[in-house]
Amino acid sequence: xxxxxSALAAALVGLLALTLSPAVSPAQADHYDGAPGxxxxxxxxxWYQYDVFRQEFVGPKPAFWKQDGRGIVRTQNGMLTLMxxxxxxxxxxxxxxxxxxxxxxxxxxxxxLSKVKGGKPFKVVTELVPGGTRxxxxxxxxxxxxxxxxxxxxxKSYVHTLPNNSYRGFLGRHLRNDxxxxxxxxxxxxxxxxxxxxxxxxxERRDGALxxxxxxxxxxxxxxxxxxxxxxxxxxxxxxxxxxxxxxxxSIKAPQLELSTFNGAC
Numbered sequence: 001x002x003x004x005x006s007a008l009a010a011a012l013v014g015l016l017a018l019t020l021s022p023a024v025s026p027a028q029a030d031h032y033d034g035a036p037g038x039x040x041x042x043x044x045x046x047w048y049q050y051d052v053f054r055q056e057f058v059g060p061k062p063a064f065w066k067q068d069g070r071g072i073v074r075t076q077n078g079m080l081t082l083m084x085x086x087x088x089x090x091x092x093x094x095x096x097x098x099x100x101x102x103x104x105x106x107x108x109x110x111x112x113l114s115k116v117k118g119g120k121p122f123k124v125v126t127e128l129v130p131g132g133t134r135x136x137x138x139x140x141x142x143x144x145x146x147x148x149x150x151x152x153x154x155x156k157s158y159v160h161t162l163p164n165n166s167y168r169g170f171l172g173r174h175l176r177n178d179x180x181x182x183x184x185x186x187x188x189x190x191x192x193x194x195x196x197x198x199x200x201x202x203x204e205r206r207d208g209a210l211x212x213x214x215x216x217x218x219x220x221x222x223x224x225x226x227x228x229x230x231x232x233x234x235x236x237x238x239x240x241x242x243x244x245x246x247x248x249x250x251s252i253k254a255p256q257l258e259l260s261t262f263n264g265a266c
Contacts, residue, residue: 039197039198040105040107040182040184040197040198041103041105041182041184041186041195041198041200042103042105042184042240042242043198044198044249044250045195045200045248045249045250045252046246046247046248046249046250047103047105047240047242047246047248048242048246049245049246050242050243050245050246051240051242052102052241052242052243053240053241054238054239054240054241055080055236055238055239055240056078056238057075057078057079057080057236057237057238058075058078059075060075061073061074061075061080064094064095064096065080065092065093065094065095066092066093066094066095067090067091067092068089068090068091068092068093069088069089069090069091070084070085070087070088070089070090071083071084071085071088071090071221072090073090073091073092076235078237079235079236079237080092080219080235080236080239081233081234081235081236082219082220082221082233082234082235083113083231083232083233084122084221084223084229084231084232084233085229085231086116086119086228086229086230086231087223087228087229088223088229089220089221089222089223090220090221091218091219091220091221091222092218092219092220093129093216093217093218093219094216094217094218095216096131096216097131097132097214097216098130098131098132098134098213098214098215098216099131099214099215099216099241099243100187100212100213100214100215101187101188101189101212101243101244102186102187102241102242102243102244103184103185103186103187103240103241103242103243103244104128104145104184104185104217104239104240104241105182105183105184105185105195105239105240105242106126106145106182106183106184106217106236106238106239106240107180107181107182107236107237107238107239108124108126108146108180108181108182108183108219108234108235108236108237109178109179109180109181109234109235109237110124110150110175110178110221110232110233110234110235111150111176111177111178111232111233112150112151112230112231112232113230113231113232113233114230114231115230116228116229116230116231118228119228119229119230120223120224120227120228120229120230121149121150121151121152121229121230121232122149122150122221122222122223122229122230122232123147123148123149123150123220123221123222124146124147124148124149124150124220124221124222124232124234125144125146125147125218125219125220125221125222126144126145126146126147126183126217126218126219126220127142127143127144127145127147127217127218127220128142128143128145128185128187128215128216128217128218129141129142129215129216129218130213130214130215130216131214131215131216132214132216134213134214137162137265137266138264138265138266139160139262139264139265140160140161140162140163140164140262140264140265140266141160141161141162141211141213141215142158142159142160143158143159143160143185143187143192143215144156144157144158144159144160144168145157145183145184145185145194146181146183146196148173148175150175150230150232151176152175153172153173153174153175153176154170154171154172154173154175155170155171155173155175155181155183155196156168156169156170156171157169157170157171157185157194157201157202157257158257159192159204159209159211159257160262160265161208161209161211162211162265163265164261164262164263164265165208165209165259165261165262166259166260166261166262167204167206167208167209167256167257167258167259167260168257168258168260169194169201169202169255169257169258171196171201173196180237181196181197182195182196182197182198183195183196184196186244186248186252187215188244189210189212190205190210191203191204191205191210191252192204192209192210193252193254194254200250200251200252200253200254201254201255202254202255202256202257203252203253203254203255203256204256204257205256206256206259208259209257217239217241219234219236220234221233221234
C-alpha cells in the first residue's frame, strides 16, 4: 500500500476507535484526571424534563446571590467564586423565595490557595437553609448537600431537625486539587435522597428527618471560630433547581443515614 494511503488508513482506524470507545463512567471518575463528564443526577434520573431554575454564572453576579462574611463573592470565567481571607467565613445565599420540595444540583470544586503559619483548613459547605426571613435555628433545620474539610477525601451529607437531631452519611471521594464533582439532593414529602456524580448514595425516609420548610441554597467556606485559616477558593460551574413533577427514571433505593445529634441548634 502507498505510504500516504497507509497513514490515512491508520488515522481512520484510530478515529473510529476513539469514536467507539466508551466514555468514562461516574464510577471511574475518581481515577480520571479531568472532570467527571456530562453525567449528573438531573439527566441520569430524568429531572431535566421540567427545568425550573438554572444558573450558569456567565456575566456579572446576579444581585440575588447575597454575600455574608469576609472575602469575595463574584462570577469568574463562568463560575460563581467564593474567595476567603485568613479570618472568618464567607458565604453566598440565593435570596429568592424558597422551595419546600424539589431537586437541587450543583457542579463544584474547591482548593486551598495558600498555606499560612498556624493556618487551619476551611470547610467547603453547600446547604439548603430556611429561606427568606425564617428563623435559621443556628443550622438546626439545614440539609447538607455536601460538606468536607479541604485536604480530606470524605464528603458528608446530612439533615438537621429540631430540637437536636442530625441524620448523616459519609462518602469517600477524591476531593483534592480542584477535582470537579456534582452533588444533588431530592426533597420530597416522604423522603430525602442525596446524589454524588450521578449516583444515589443515601435515601432517608424516617419521619424525624422530614421537616417541611421552604429552603434556599447556600454556599460557604466555613472557618473555625477564632482560628487563622489557610485562604481558600470554592467555585460552582452551574446550579439547577427542578420541581418534583418528573418521576425518577431510576430507583432511588439507598442506605439510610445514621442518627446522631447536632448540638449547635438554637
